[in-house]
Amino acid sequence: MQNFSDATYKNILDYMLSLVPDTYDKRDTSPIQTSLGPAAYVLEGFYLSLDLVQKQAFVQTASGDSLDLLAVLAGITRKQASAAVKVGIFDCEVPIGARFSTINGTESINFVVISTITEGSTYRLQAETAGDIGNRYSGPVLPIDSIEGLNSAQLTDLLIPGENTEEDEPFRARIIERLNSRSFGGNVAQYVEEIEAIDGVGAVQVYPVWDGGGTVCCSILGADFLPASSDLVQMVQNAIDPPPGQGLGLGLAPIGAQVTVTAPKTVPVDISATLTLASGHELETVQQPAQDAVSDYLLQIRKNWDVNISSTAIAYSAEVYLARVLAALISLDGVVNVSALTLNGIAADMALQQTGALQQVPVLGKVELHGT
Structure with a gap:
């Protein structure tokens, strides 16, 4: 990579003046210095732009959209923001699709009921705002629409952590790791690649043949880097090797691989x-x-x-x-x-x-x- 850090206005102007014979007046305000100055200024801007273009052409130095474009070389994309899923506890039955709002001031967001855990009292609620903002609040929530008989509504445990859009540095590290390792046919690299791409997963350990031939153990942390909840474990299990017919290749795992997803x-x-x-x-x-x-x-x-x-x-x-x-x-x-x-x-x-x-x-x- 070419180093353009020395291509400053002063250095460019000094070089241009050095090409003019000393028999001419080159002092400040002289006609020669005055005529060359604007050209040196424009050339400095050109070299700054050229330096930026050069940096955006390499994975190691690119940022933003340029890094997204280079990621195609590794066959991956930037992880987008995902919404948190939390447990909601109510004192009456609430309908699927009911919306609730938190009461934490400037960070107040809405949650929507997406499924039932225990009929009539415990539900899964998903944040309407993607990102880790949905992970942080626990406590009472207020219904946005009137629900007959509702007197108490609480958000409690975090089931699936929400994630912010992946920043440049971790994304760059994934691109470089992907380029330096080859995932193929159910090897460890492929398990890591497929599981970490699932929303809510922050890290995974892979143990091949941990309980005999054909068995694989995958232990996962959530996006908050704490042990994954039972909901997240089940979601990953269903994506990789769904029960009850494990080893049949019905998920992302190859045929014959009996995968057990767990949490530390x-x-x-x-x-x-x-x-x-x-x-x-x-x-x-x-x-x-x-x-x-x-x-x-x-x-x-x-x-x-x-x-x-x-x-x-x-x-x-x-x-x-x-x-x-x-x-x-x-x-x-x-x-x-x-x-x-x-x-x-x-x-x-x-x-x-x-x-x-x-x-x-x-x-x-x-x-x-x-x-x-």
């Missing part, structure tokens, strides 16, 4: 630490930032939970490192030192299990901070 188990990570605080800082003001910092670290672990760490086999890893937790705490404003740090009561790293029979992901448990 959560392992709460309890944190205990003694903090030395700078003058003027109180333990109470550090509590929430500490929880947020450790929670962000655990989220990064879950985001990398589906990375195969072996080049010759299938192996996954999710370890909570004591030093990384310490680093998250000591980086907080007002924290001078961290001591007596333990994870689930032990001053050691935590290695979570990743096998076809059991997959685990870390989530934040109790955070107990002590001051000195």
Whole structure:
């Protein structure tokens, strides 16, 4: 790739003036300098445009629509925003298609009843606004249309996380990964490709022959990078290898492959630490930032939970490192030192299990901070 960063107005003008013999007046405001200046200005704009066109021609540097156009080389498209599905609990029967509104101010959105979970009381509601905005609200909702006998309406559990339109960087990473790996005939790459393309799925681990020949275990996280709900697991199961006739090739899995879709188990990570605080800082003001910092670290672990760490086999890893937790705490404003740090009561790293029979992901448990 050609580097155009030096093609500035000044450099271009200096070069043009260097081609003029020194016997002529080339000082500022001279006729030669004055006549060459506009041309140098126009050429700078030309090189800026040329640099942009060049960057938009390569997957590694393209953005926006240009990256969408290049994605055809990998045979994939950008993931579009999808709507969240949540559990609604009511004190009377509500009709399919009934609409409700949340009461969270500027983020208020509408949900519509799409199916029944328990007749007369529990339903699935889908957000009318696509994106992760539908994941965030839980609590009372108001009916948009009058429903006779309704006195209580609540949104509770998240069944299928909503996703925002895929941003450039994760989309670029998928394109490059797809170009560097070949999915074919039911190999691991194809399972990953097909399952991650399903709305609501954030990550997947694939375990071939986990329970004998022809068996495949696919463990999934939702788009929120928490274990998938039973609804999402069932949706993926039906798409890949629907029961009861598993192995018949009625889904995306090839004939003969008996696929079990599941979700990992959560392992709460309890944190205990003694903090030395700078003058003027109180333990109470550090509590929430500490929880947020450790929670962000655990989220990064879950985001990398589906990375195969072996080049010759299938192996996954999710370890909570004591030093990384310490680093998250000591980086907080007002924290001078961290001591007596333990994870689930032990001053050691935590290695979570990743096998076809059991997959685990870390989530934040109790955070107990002590001051000195």
